[in-house]
Amino acid sequence: MGRSPCCEKEHTNKGAWTKEEDERLINYIKAHGEGCWRSLPKAAGLLRCGKSCRLRWINYLRPDLKRGNFSDEEDELIINLHSLLGNKWSLIAARLPGRTDNEIKNYWNTHIKRKLFIRGIDPQTHRPLKSTTTTTSSSTTTTITNSTTNKNTKLDTKRSTDFQLEEQNYSFLQVQPEFTMSNMTKTENNSRIIKVGGSSDSAEDSNSSSGVTTELEVYPDHKLVNLELSIGLPCQSLVSSINNLKQAKQQEQEEVVTHQLFETSTTPTSSAPVSVHKAACLCYKLGFKNSQACSSCNAMEKTVTADNLHRFYRPLDA
DNA sequence: AAACAGTTCAACCGCCTCCGA
DNA sequence: TTCGGAGGCGGTTGAACTGTT
Numbered sequence: 265m266g267r268s269p270c271c272e273k274e275h276t277n278k279g280a281w282t283k284e285e286d287e288r289l290i291n292y293i294k295a296h297g298e299g300c301w302r303s304l305p306k307a308a309g310l311l312r313c314g315k316s317c318r319l320r321w322i323n324y325l326r327p328d329l330k331r332g333n334f335s336d337e338e339d340e341l342i343i344n345l346h347s348l349l350g351n352k353w354s355l356i357a358a359r360l361p362g363r364t365d366n367e368i369k370n371y372w373n374t375h376i377k378r379k380l381f382i383r384g385i386d387p388q389t390h391r392p393l394k395s396t397t398t399t400t401s402s403s404t405t406t407t408i409t410n411s412t413t414n415k416n417t418k419l420d421t422k423r424s425t426d427f428q429l430e431e432q433n434y435s436f437l438q439v440q441p442e443f444t445m446s447n448m449t450k451t452e453n454n455s456r457i458i459k460v461g462g463s464s465d466s467a468e469d470s471n472s473s474s475g476v477t478t479e480l481e482v483y484p485d486h487k488l489v490n491l492e493l494s495i496g497l498p499c500q501s502l503v504s505s506i507n508n509l510k511q512a513k514q515q516e517q518e519e520v521v522t523h524q525l526f527e528t529s530t531t532p533t534s535s536a537p538v539s540v541h542k543a544a545c546l547c548y549k550l551g552f553k554n555s556q557a558c559s560s561c562n563a564m565e566k567t568v569t570a571d572n573l574h575r576f577y578r579p580l581d582a
Numbered sequence: 583a584a585a586c587a588g589t590t591c592a593a594c595c596g597c598c599t600c601c602g603a
Numbered sequence: 604t605t606c607g608g609a610g611g612c613g614g615t616t617g618a619a620c621t622g623t624t
Contacts, residue, residue, distance in 0.1 A: 278593085300609080319593065323592070324593095367591080367592095370592085
């Protein structure tokens with residue numbers, strides 16, 4: 265009993281492909297294109313399972329494949345995409361022209377995992393390995409405990425590197441002079457809380473502010489990732505929204521403004537409709553077009569921009 | 583030179599989703 | 604609405620390769 269096999273296994277070859285088999289497959293697809301994989305082996309004169317043919321073509325024979333080592337830029341892109349998408353290798357591969365999901369998966373398991381461990385980052389969660397973060401009003405200290413090594417000097421260096429990376433991720437905040445990494449704390453969902461306004465430990469600062477403290481949740485700026493995210497908050501919008509928030513607070517909280525920031529755009533576009541009062545569906549992170557949007561998107565408010573992407577917004581009171 | 587250990591990556595397996603009948 | 608086939612995906616395997624002793 266059990267599952268019916270995808271093809272007759274007793275009459276199919278398995279294991280490594282021969283040059284002759286490769287040539288047959290290439291010639292057939294060149295002549296007829298990619299079609300029904302189940303019937304392809306017979307038509308091409310191959311004693312292979314259709315799935316095996318598909319895999320061989322997609323992962324190895326396709327002419328547009330990029331062979332060779334991954335560049336540092338590709339490394340960082342994979343890391344950032346993985347932090348957003350998880351083990352969705354096909355989605356990650358779709359963002360790296362010429363690379364296959366299988367190749368990226370293998371590369372992740374053999375190279376990048378190790379690379380992240382060396383940096384003291386958990387490859388699955390993209391958080392520091394067994395780290396504890398202590399935030400005070402004047403400084404942030406991070407201690408990384410790595411059970412596989414006791415080389416403290418290396419860890420100190422790495423801590424510093426991680427802190428620099430952290431700063432880089434939030435560089436978009438630095439346009440606002442009062443922001444420093446020291447008034448930022450981490451949250452459970454990997455976002456950060458920034459205290460805006462209010463008193464600081466310096467008397468000078470406290471005099472210059474209204475004394476009202478507001479906590480704002482923000483998400484990292486994955487500057488190496490260009491997901492062509494068509495929605496989100498450009499840096500200036502974030503800053504101006506914070507200023508607005510402070511003003512509102514100073515006016516004795518006449519008005520309550522809720523900022524729900526789902527994501528930040530790495531490539532702010534003036535054409536993109538941006539509002540901090542609206543939430544956006546995740547499927548638009550991936551640049552889906554109208555017909556590909558999920559059903560909930562289709563029920564939302566919609567605009568079409570110059571790049572012919574449909575943007576969907578769900579009013580907060582919906 | 584040989585044996586062994588570690589690494590890489592192509593290929594396989596089985597589950598899941600989609601779509602048409 | 605249900606069912607089955609086909610394609611797609613992620614996890615795993617194992618042969619080939621490379622480095623070390």
